[in-house]
Amino acid sequence: MQNGAHILLVDDDPDLLRLLSLRLTANGYRVTGVGSAEAALARLSVELPQLVVSDVRLPEKDGMALFQQIRTRHPALPVILLTAHGTIPDAVEATTLGAYAYLTKPFDAKVLLERIEQALSLTAPAPVHGGGDESWREEIVSRSHAMAELLAEAKLVAASDASVLIRGESGTGKELLARAIHRASRRAKAPFIAVNCGAIPEQLLESELFGHVKGAYTGAVNSREGLVQAADGGTLFLDEIGDMPLLLQVKLLRVLQERVVRQLGSDQGRPVDVRILSATHRDLDAAMLEGQFREDLYYRLNVITLTLPPLSERREDIGLLATRFLHALAAKYQKTVTGYAPDALEALTRASWPGNVRQLYNVVEHVCALATSPLVPLSLVQRALRVPSLEVLSYTEAKQRFERNYLVQLLKLTDGNVADAARLAERNRTEFYRLLQKYDLNAAQFRGDGSPVAPERQQ
Missing domain, CATH: 3.40.50.2300 (Response regulator)
Incomplete structure (x- = not known):
């Protein structure tokens, strides 16, 4: 009660x-x-x-x-x-x-x-926590105690300029929390720029972040500002920071220390005033031990840590979220779907949700698209909950799954010969070795003197 x-x-x-x-x-x-x-x-x-x-x-x-x-x-x-x-x-x-x-x-x-x-x-609709203007967190639907505590911390953190590292499983809403912190901060009227470090190819990420001058590389026909400069005065959100290459980690650290950004190909620096929020679902402590993430950058980014709970630990919010998503999607698809049968809503509340809020959204979209009556029945929810997990992968997760399977197939085809595999992939051997290291692949295992690895691994 x-x-x-x-x-x-x-x-x-x-x-x-x-x-x-x-x-x-x-x-x-x-x-x-x-x-x-x-x-x-x-x-x-x-x-x-x-x-x-x-x-x-x-x-x-x-x-x-x-x-x-x-x-x-x-x-x-x-x-x-x-x-x-x-x-x-x-x-x-x-x-x-x-x-x-x-x-x-x-x-x-x-x-x-x-x-x-x-x-x-x-x-039940979400109560307002803490009183006052709650518009800063309007995108975050919640009435659970776990989220109430987290949002109270986030609002306190927003008043400072401290760097914040947002941890949480994939699909928990890390970017939504970052946007809420920005809206509650003194920088709310300045830009909020989000970049997914795992979704942009390594060779383009430096130019995207820091910009480039004309002629900095083949194809750079014009000078271009980067996302750091675009966020000047506001907030830069670096999603999946754990996927940032080591070389760029060094350059980002320099920007944080000097508050100056240099475009690719330029010797001139430009002062920037930007707050950094970052997020990851990776274990950065393990990444540091493996030499994949710089310790000095970690402590620069991790001044304050906020951890989003998985959806399974905030079950009071599932009905609220499912209802919000259903109404939004019904409007989008012009469907006359108004709610869930009680047993259907209970089934949603009791589901395991390994894909968190993102998976819930996909399930609701599934039932909304197929609904033929105003009230979503239990049978339709049960059908949607059996959707293969591929449908709830994020773009980054799907890209990583594809990359690893592609590398495995190349190594099988070439019997573990890295030079041949790199040539087929049209990549130099150094870059190819980095890719193998990224996915914990050992070419020797494909040469007949080791056990081949499984073609897929859950991220």
């Missing part, structure tokens, strides 16, 4: 309204009781509760009309309907349109409490 959760109770029977208010208050809920649909809508305009419990038969505007207006104005707000025998068909129709549940009078109070607790645990 969620102690203190706010419930709006709507019933024109004053005795029943008083009795239910007392019972819910005794169970730790904060209750606002009103006797009509008009009064309920007035209360909703003043304060949004976490759940509405309404009788279907109300004077003037009935509970069905109230439900439809709530669904239009506040689509993520769960509604439980109380119905007499004669209004059961209306209530059944309401559940197909997105009402969480309906109970027939006279109902067992214990059953009502169970339905309320289930609705709040799965679909």
